[in-house]
Amino acid sequence: xxxxxxxxxxxxxxxxxxxxxxxxxxxxxxxxxxxxxxxxxxxxxxxxxxxxxxxxxxxxxxxxxxxxxxxxxxxxxxxxxxxxxxxxxxxxxxxxxxxxxxxxxxxxxxxxxxxxxxxxxxxxxxxxxxxxxxxxxxxxxxxxxxxxxxxxxxxxxxxxxxxxxxxxxxxxxxxxxxxxxxxxxxxxxxxxxxxxxxxxxxxxxxxxxxxxxxxxxxxxxxxxxxxxxxxxxxxxxxxxxxxxxxxxxxxxxxxxxxxxxxxxxxxxxxxxxxxxxxxxxxxxxxxxxxxxxxxx
Amino acid sequence: xxxxxxxxxxxxxxxxxxxxxxxxxxxxxxxxxxxxxxxxxxxxxxxxxxxxxxxxxxxxxxxxxxxxxxxxxxxxxxxxxxxxxxxxxxxxxxxxxxxxxxxxxxxxxxxxxxxxxxxxxxxxxxxxxxxxxxxxxxxxxxxxxxxxxxxxxxxxxxxxxxxxxxxxxxxxxxxxxxxxxxxxxxxxxxxxxxxxxxxxxxxxxxxxxxxxxxxxxxxxxxxxxxxxxxxxxxxxxxxxxxxxxxxxxxxxxxxxxxxxxxxxxxxxxxxxxxxxxxxxxxxxxxxxxxxxxxxxxxxxxxxxxxxxxxxxxxxxxxxxxxxxxxxxxxxxxxxxxxxxxxxxxxxxxxxxxxxxxxxxxxxxxxxxxxxxxxxxxxxxxxxxxxxxxxxxxxxxxxxxxxxxxxxxxxxxxxxxxxxxxxxxxxxxxxxxxxxxxxxxxxxxxxxxxxxxxxxxxxxxxxxxxxxxxxxxxxxxxxxxxxxxxxxxxxxxxxxxxxxxxxxxxxxxxxxxxxxxxxxxxxxxxxxxxxxxxxxxxxxxxxxxxxxxxxxxxxxxxxxxxxxxxxxxxxxxxxxxxxxxxxxxxxxxxxxxxxxxxxxxxxxxxxxxxxxxxxxxxxxxxxxxxxxxxxxxxxxxxxxxxxxxxxxxxxxxxxxxxxxxxxxxxxxxxxxxxxxxxxxxxxxxxxxxxxxxxx
Numbered sequence: 001x002x003x004x005x006x007x008x009x010x011x012x013x014x015x016x017x018x019x020x021x022x023x024x025x026x027x028x029x030x031x032x033x034x035x036x037x038x039x040x041x042x043x044x045x046x047x048x049x050x051x052x053x054x055x056x057x058x059x060x061x062x063x064x065x066x067x068x069x070x071x072x073x074x075x076x077x078x079x080x081x082x083x084x085x086x087x088x089x090x091x092x093x094x095x096x097x098x099x100x101x102x103x104x105x106x107x108x109x110x111x112x113x114x115x116x117x118x119x120x121x122x123x124x125x126x127x128x129x130x131x132x133x134x135x136x137x138x139x140x141x142x143x144x145x146x147x148x149x150x151x152x153x154x155x156x157x158x159x160x161x162x163x164x165x166x167x168x169x170x171x172x173x174x175x176x177x178x179x180x181x182x183x184x185x186x187x188x189x190x191x192x193x194x195x196x197x198x199x200x201x202x203x204x205x206x207x208x209x210x211x212x213x214x215x216x217x218x219x220x221x222x223x224x225x226x227x228x229x230x231x232x233x234x235x236x237x238x239x240x241x242x243x244x245x246x247x248x249x250x251x252x253x254x255x256x257x258x259x260x261x262x263x264x265x266x267x268x269x270x271x272x273x274x275x276x277x278x279x280x281x282x283x284x285x286x287x288x289x290x291x292x293x294x295x296x
Numbered sequence: 297x298x299x300x301x302x303x304x305x306x307x308x309x310x311x312x313x314x315x316x317x318x319x320x321x322x323x324x325x326x327x328x329x330x331x332x333x334x335x336x337x338x339x340x341x342x343x344x345x346x347x348x349x350x351x352x353x354x355x356x357x358x359x360x361x362x363x364x365x366x367x368x369x370x371x372x373x374x375x376x377x378x379x380x381x382x383x384x385x386x387x388x389x390x391x392x393x394x395x396x397x398x399x400x401x402x403x404x405x406x407x408x409x410x411x412x413x414x415x416x417x418x419x420x421x422x423x424x425x426x427x428x429x430x431x432x433x434x435x436x437x438x439x440x441x442x443x444x445x446x447x448x449x450x451x452x453x454x455x456x457x458x459x460x461x462x463x464x465x466x467x468x469x470x471x472x473x474x475x476x477x478x479x480x481x482x483x484x485x486x487x488x489x490x491x492x493x494x495x496x497x498x499x500x501x502x503x504x505x506x507x508x509x510x511x512x513x514x515x516x517x518x519x520x521x522x523x524x525x526x527x528x529x530x531x532x533x534x535x536x537x538x539x540x541x542x543x544x545x546x547x548x549x550x551x552x553x554x555x556x557x558x559x560x561x562x563x564x565x566x567x568x569x570x571x572x573x574x575x576x577x578x579x580x581x582x583x584x585x586x587x588x589x590x591x592x593x594x595x596x597x598x599x600x601x602x603x604x605x606x607x608x609x610x611x612x613x614x615x616x617x618x619x620x621x622x623x624x625x626x627x628x629x630x631x632x633x634x635x636x637x638x639x640x641x642x643x644x645x646x647x648x649x650x651x652x653x654x655x656x657x658x659x660x661x662x663x664x665x666x667x668x669x670x671x672x673x674x675x676x677x678x679x680x681x682x683x684x685x686x687x688x689x690x691x692x693x694x695x696x697x698x699x700x701x702x703x704x705x706x707x708x709x710x711x712x713x714x715x716x717x718x719x720x721x722x723x724x725x726x727x728x729x730x731x732x733x734x735x736x737x738x739x740x741x742x743x744x745x746x747x748x749x750x751x752x753x754x755x756x757x758x759x760x761x762x763x764x765x766x767x768x769x770x771x772x773x774x775x776x777x778x779x780x781x782x783x784x785x786x787x788x789x790x791x792x793x794x795x796x797x798x799x800x801x802x803x804x805x806x807x808x809x810x811x812x813x814x815x816x817x818x819x820x821x822x823x824x825x826x827x828x829x830x831x832x833x834x835x836x837x838x839x840x841x842x843x844x845x846x847x848x849x850x851x852x853x854x855x856x857x858x859x860x861x862x863x864x865x866x867x868x869x870x871x872x873x874x875x876x877x878x879x880x881x882x883x884x885x886x887x888x889x890x891x892x893x894x895x896x897x898x899x900x901x902x903x904x905x906x907x908x909x910x911x912x913x914x915x916x917x918x919x920x921x922x923x924x925x926x927x928x929x930x931x932x933x934x935x936x937x938x939x940x941x942x943x944x945x946x947x948x949x950x951x952x953x954x955x956x957x958x959x960x961x962x963x964x965x966x967x968x969x970x971x972x973x974x975x976x977x978x979x980x981x982x983x984x985x986x987x988x989x990x
Contacts, residue, residue, distance in 0.1 A: 012713040013882050017914075019849045020886065024910035026903075028972060077990065080971055125966050125988060146970060172972060188969060220948050222974065262972070 042079025190221030681745030
């Protein structure tokens with residue numbers, strides 16, 4: 001029987017610790033730079049690593065090209081979400097959002113440009129920020145997470161303008177409805193809520209788990225991922241991945257997948273979705289037919 | 297005709313005999329001239345030329361007469377006779393003349409001869425004289441040359457130079473006024489001075505000799521005195537031994553050790569010196585205790601010094617030995633032909649031969665347990681090996697799972713990362729091994745000891761990989777630089793192993809021994825229990841389905857120790873596969889979990905299991921406890937129990953299923969889920985006692 005080849009390098013304390021860290025690392029968020037050459041990834045240890053996409057994807061890519069160009073400790077807790085504006089990288093994790101300049105980020109010892117903490121109600125535990133959403137029309141940032149509220153922050157002034165309450169449990173994901181400036185949020189309480197940004201009120205609520213077709217009680221009721229195409233919405237998580245027609249708030253298609261979905265996006269007419277526990281990215285048509293799967 | 301002539305002679309000549317007449321003749325010459333007719337005297341008077349003419353005339357006359365006679369005879373007649381007669385008488389006269397002349401001639405001849413003879417005799421005499429004289433001359437000349445060549449001994453003497461002579465010699469010898477002018481006198485004077493000097497020096501020499509004799513005698517006396525001193529000193533030394541022991545200054549012992557140390561091979565010698573120095577330094581540092589009592593490190597040399605000396609016998613002896621051994625070998629070969637394998641075996645044994653002396657180090661730890669290290673030197677391979685043994689103050693009952701913890705084979709494995717001690721550190725040995733068919737040293741380590749890299753460094757041997765050197769020499773500075781670290785590592789190793797040993801005994805009984813100062817890491821009530829703790833083999837660990845990540849990351853080597861723990865609560869069973877690195881506790885044990893409850897959950901299908909592993913593997917530094925962090929493993933196990941409690945109690949209730957939750961939530965948690973991965977609250981906060989998320 002052939003055994004796995006062990007490394008020739010003797011592992012001292014440092015190497016063992018690093019290996020264990022890597023084994024238990026989870027990458028929660030990623031963001032591409034505005035120039036498209038770099039990819040930022042945030043992990044559960046609060047580190048952000050910047051990879052050079054152009055180097056890694058080029059024809060002369062070596063092993064070293066696939067390693068990060070720079071890694072730095074961004075947050076004390078996990079970096080749950082990241083977005084990029086045209087000049088900044090915004091990262092958020094345990095209760096704070098920090099901004100980094102893309103132009104400076106490659107230099108060692110980069111410091112955050114600013115950090116902001118939305119006004120939280122409780123002080124016992126700092127709630128996490130699970131989702132960041134950019135609203136380009138308003139030039140503002142929406143944060144949502146552990147305190148069950150959506151906070152809007154003006155990117156120029158840094159002031160927190162709104163706090164949208166309604167969720168009974170922490171919010172997992174956000175999506176922006178372009179045409180009417182509405183924000184969709186899905187949370188642990190199993191509901192997808194739509195918010196009007198101008199009036200700062202909740203306009204619609206869809207409690208997914210209450211619909212029998214898509215609910216899967218053994219998985220729970222939490223909504224892990226959201227994507228919207230103005231008229232349509234796809235959401236999944238505990239309940240099955242379902243395509244909803246927003247106006248009528250009815251589920252139209254239920255995608256046949258067992259595992260709870262973590263990510264979903266619309267792409268042209270297709271729905272791409274990935275589950276955290278499998279190695280596949282499934283591609284579906286709107287009608288629920290699985291066209292093909294991209295697999296690791 | 298002589299008788300005729302004598303007859304015809306007138307009686308003037310008195311002649312009795314020929315000889316006496318001649319003798320008398322000389323006298324008669326002198327007596328009477330007139331009376332005696334001396335023909336000898338006549339000879340002197342007559343002229344030889346006239347005689348010759350007379351002779352010629354006579355001869356002619358005779359011829360004429362004869363011829364006339366002849367003629368007359370031939371003519372014949374009567375008157376002839378008278379004529380003939382006449383002529384006959386004439387011829388007779390002529391004959392007489394001729395006879396006289398003949399006599400005269402003879403006498404002249406005789407005289408002449410006599411004269412010649414005399415002269416010749418004279419000449420001979422002169423000649424002889426001349427020769428004698430010449431001979432004498434030659435002789436004298438030789439003598440002269442000899443004399444001239446004669447080198448007087450005095451010239452061989454190196455006399456002092458003239459200036460010195462005039463300077464040093466006293467005036468009565470040098471006599472300057474005389475000697476200056478006369479070289480002979482000068483030389484004489486110098487010789488005198490020389491003699492004088494020599495006499496003085498001879499005097500001095502005699503004195504010195506006698507001095508020397510005296511001094512030699514004194515030396516003898518003193519030597520005897522000293523040699524009588526030696527046994528007394530020895531007895532004093534013997535007597536002082538108890539005092540030394542009392543004062544903890546075993547000089548004698550140390551001295552003996554140093555004596556034997558001289559026979560150590562260089563690497564062992566370096567080790568011995570450095571270890572002794574380190575031991576003494578450590579003892580010095582602990583000032584609170586009585587001096588040199590705290591013997592945390594004691595060094596001793598074991599083995600046979602005679603054998604060590606025998607290794608370096610002078611050639612003659614070794615030749616004798618060789619011939620003896622040859623004879624022996626011949627005998628053995630006659631008795632039984634050794635097979636190739638046996639010969640190879642002998643060659644292998646020869647190659648792996650150890651030096652008869654070995655250095656023993658005893659490291660004493662705080663709890664009175666001792667690590668005994670015996671260092672050997674393999675002469676042909678130029679490496680050192682070590683055998684280890686751990687003894688404790690009290691007898692240890694070895695729990696089943698702790699079998700390998702303190703075994704001599706593995707207790708020192710990987711003291712430094714990767715130093716497993718199964719391969720020879722000297723790259724040159726490979727070629728030697730190939731010759732005798734040794735594959736690797738691993739097969740022999742049980743017998744010979746382990747050739748760890750730190751052992752070579754302590755002996756000052758350095759084998760650089762990049763440039764293999766022909767001869768590696770033991771280096772003191774290398775040994776010194778590694779001594780302290782290695783000793784500390786050895787002590788921590790022994791102590792951590794002993795701690796584990798004790799802990800395992802407890803773990804096998806299902807009790808996780810948490811010390812009081814670590815209690816704060818855990819909540820007061822822990823319901824999950826450890827039910828099983830066994831050791832598993834490396835191969836078994838590799839076969840487990842939930843350990844693939846660790847194996848792929850290269851963290852599961854064959855130098856590690858593997859265990860399986862089982863934690864239970866109710867119907868839930870949590871299997872934990874533990875990898876224990878020899879470098880525990882600086883390198884943490886690694887846990888891989890598999891939970892059997894409502895299905896099988898591992899880190900590949902349940903993020904919370906992964907989070908639990910992370911709590912134990914990555915966040916181990918919180919669990920180290922007070923230094924020297926021997927509590928790491930037990931704390932990790934205890935945390936595992938707590939994590940299982942949290943996991944089971946915070947399980948989200950499935951509304952569709954009927955019945956109460958199996959595990960009611962007793963733990964205080966702020967939130968049950970957090971973050972996109974919906975983690976459970978695994979972090980325990982002390983002293984508030986609630987669980988939160990990281």
